[in-house]
Amino acid sequence: YPAVDWRGLPVIYIVDDDASICKAMARLMKSAGLSAQTISSAEAFLRSYHSTEAECLILDIQMPGMRGLELQRQLTGLGINVPVVFITAFDDDQMREQARQGGAAGYLRKPFDDQALLDVVEFAVSRTQH
16 A cells, blocks of 8 residues: 555655755645655665655665665665655766666756656656555
């Protein structure tokens, strides 16, 4: 079943080392009627994540420590198939291709339009509906 919070809303995890970006994206998700949880690193996400919780994962590619693409590979290796939307300020063809091959639901370059993010999250969430 899709992950929902205590109010029955889909849970969108936002993993980015930039606290201001996390805060802005969480506010945007909440304005769209979604429940958002922010986490500052891939390692912290892995420590706190329970496989029934996330409806979608918004994941920064460039972070200190474990990077977004590595987290995507680890989740896949663990059999966790949560849809991933990548965001990055450091775009290149190789990263885009790695994200695509890993099954990313979306890929946005910072700065991105709020509606573009909501659209790709809606698409990602729709892929997990049962």
